[in-house]
Amino acid sequence: MPFSLRERKSVVVLAVLVFLNLLLISIQVPLGSEHTLFNKIIFSVFSPVQRAVVSVGAAIAGTWNGFFGLRGARVENQKLKKDIFFLGLENMLLLERLKFLQGDKLIQDNQASIRKTVLSARVIGVDASNYYKSIVINRGGADGVKANMAVCDKQGNLVGRVIEPVTLKEAKVQLITDEDSGVSVISGTDKVVGLLTGDSRGGCRISYVVTTMPGGREGEDLFTTGYDKLFPPGIRVGKITLIKTDGSFFKTILVQPFFSYGDLGQVAVLKERFEDLF
Amino acid sequence: MMKEALKVGAATLTAFVLYSLLGRIEPSLLLVLNTFTLVVIFFSMLKGELFGVLLGAFCGLLQDSFSLGVFGVAGLSKTLLGFVAGYISRKMNVFPFFRNFIFIFILATGELAVWAFFYALIFSRRVITGNALIFFQPLTTAVLGSLIFALARRLKTPQT
Numbered sequence: 001m002p003f004s005l006r007e008r009k010s011v012v013v014l015a016v017l018v019f020l021n022l023l024l025i026s027i028q029v030p031l032g033s034e035h036t037l038f039n040k041i042i043f044s045v046f047s048p049v050q051r052a053v054v055s056v057g058a059a060i061a062g063t064w065n066g067f068f069g070l071r072g073a074r075v076e077n078q079k080l081k082k083d084i085f086f087l088g089l090e091n092m093l094l095l096e097r098l099k100f101l102q103g104d105k106l107i108q109d110n111q112a113s114i115r116k117t118v119l120s121a122r123v124i125g126v127d128a129s130n131y132y133k134s135i136v137i138n139r140g141g142a143d144g145v146k147a148n149m150a151v152c153d154k155q156g157n158l159v160g161r162v163i164e165p166v167t168l169k170e171a172k173v174q175l176i177t178d179e180d181s182g183v184s185v186i187s188g189t190d191k192v193v194g195l196l197t198g199d200s201r202g203g204c205r206i207s208y209v210v211t212t213m214p215g216g217r218e219g220e221d222l223f224t225t226g227y228d229k230l231f232p233p234g235i236r237v238g239k240i241t242l243i244k245t246d247g248s249f250f251k252t253i254l255v256q257p258f259f260s261y262g263d264l265g266q267v268a269v270l271k272e273r274f275e276d277l278f
Numbered sequence: 279m280m281k282e283a284l285k286v287g288a289a290t291l292t293a294f295v296l297y298s299l300l301g302r303i304e305p306s307l308l309l310v311l312n313t314f315t316l317v318v319i320f321f322s323m324l325k326g327e328l329f330g331v332l333l334g335a336f337c338g339l340l341q342d343s344f345s346l347g348v349f350g351v352a353g354l355s356k357t358l359l360g361f362v363a364g365y366i367s368r369k370m371n372v373f374p375f376f377r378n379f380i381f382i383f384i385l386a387t388g389e390l391a392v393w394a395f396f397y398a399l400i401f402s403r404r405v406i407t408g409n410a411l412i413f414f415q416p417l418t419t420a421v422l423g424s425l426i427f428a429l430a431r432r433l434k435t436p437q438t
Binding site: 006007009010013014017018020021022024025028038039042043046049050053054057124125126127128129130131132133134136163172174178179180200201261 | 291294295297298299301302305306308309314326327328331332334335338339340341342343344345346347348349350351352353354357358361364365396400403406408
């Protein structure tokens with residue numbers, strides 16, 4: 001059956017586009033996670049659209065809540081006042097305790113420095129293929145965000161790190177639950193050190209802990225070590241849920257991250273490494 | 279030509295806005311419904327394979343740029359999807375409701391299979407199924423797609 005002119009044109013366009021896609025794939029595979037210029041351009045063009053969509057959605061939700069959520073506002077306000085009171089008290093007690101260890105001036109300087117280095121950001125997008133791999137935040141190069149900065153949730157638990165592409169007002173964050181991520185961690189009690197990677201299913205695992213190494217128990221908390229030169233040391237990461245030795249050279253250690261995916265509306269970008277401050 | 283390019287742009291934007299909204303409402307919805315696939319199938323069936331190929335390539339690459347991994351995998355699978363959807367819908371009548379549902383289901387399954395094949399081939403890893411949620415993707419696309427077509431037909435038919 002002979003092809004019509006229109007069909008021939010379509011087949012040629014299809015062949016060209018398939019070839020270009022295959023070329024794009026084959027160029028990148030040896031580069032690993034490097035991003036092509038084309039990828040960066042598309043991200044730069046469309047991320048402001050995503051930002052606008054989310055802002056409009058948030059504005060509509062805000063108006064809705066403003067009209068219909070007022071009933072709960074009074075109760076919530078009272079609860080927040082109570083929380084602020086206790087948090088203020090707690091902060092004061094901790095400051096007093098800290099004064100025993102450091103001078104007033106040093107504490108004030110450190111507090112001011114921390115405020116300058118933490119940048120709050122809103123999550124405006126999630127990974128289109130697997131939402132446990134990456135998110136997009138509404139802060140970018142114009143706010144001082146750069147690749148490899150650590151990102152935490154509202155409670156200070158590690159979420160991931162900023163990766164390329166970073167545009168003027170948006171940035172992509174690789175989550176610790178991504179299979180290709182890596183964080184050097186240490187357990188709180190037994191001080192077992194290992195490399196934490198994600199499983200892209202919402203959980204994590206610790207690799208390269210040999211079976212002959214003693215220590216490590218289920219329920220132990222994990223913190224960053226800073227050995228990877230990416231994440232500041234001492235950030236809470238997750239809890240060990242299972243340790244298995246199944247005859248292989250390394251232990252199987254499963255970890256549940258502390259950050260909750262459902263609570264990722266707002267995050268904090270650590271603009272500087274904490275070890276540089278103290 | 280300019281008009282067609284604008285239409286491709288508008289359709290891509292529609293898919294992107296839907297994706298952004300879904301991700302904001304509930305991230306796991308992105309596994310159940312791929313808005314880019316839905317938009318590519320819908321417009322390719324209406325406008326033919328040439329439009330489908332271009333729209334598929336744009337939407338696929340856009341999906342790739344908002345996910346970690348190799349850029350071009352979704353681009354490739356959606357380019358093929360656009361072509362097949364446009365070509366077959368011109369050769370066969372796939373617009374009656376039930377036939378429409380089956381056709382979209384097969385297309386969405388095929389697209390997912392091609393994407394999963396390339397993903398597994400490149401990364402040497404199993405595709406993330408999100409507790410099997412991803413397997414509902416063709417069904418959701420077929421249900422929504424056939425409903426949208428039925429609605430469009432109803433709106434187009436003059437009321438007596």
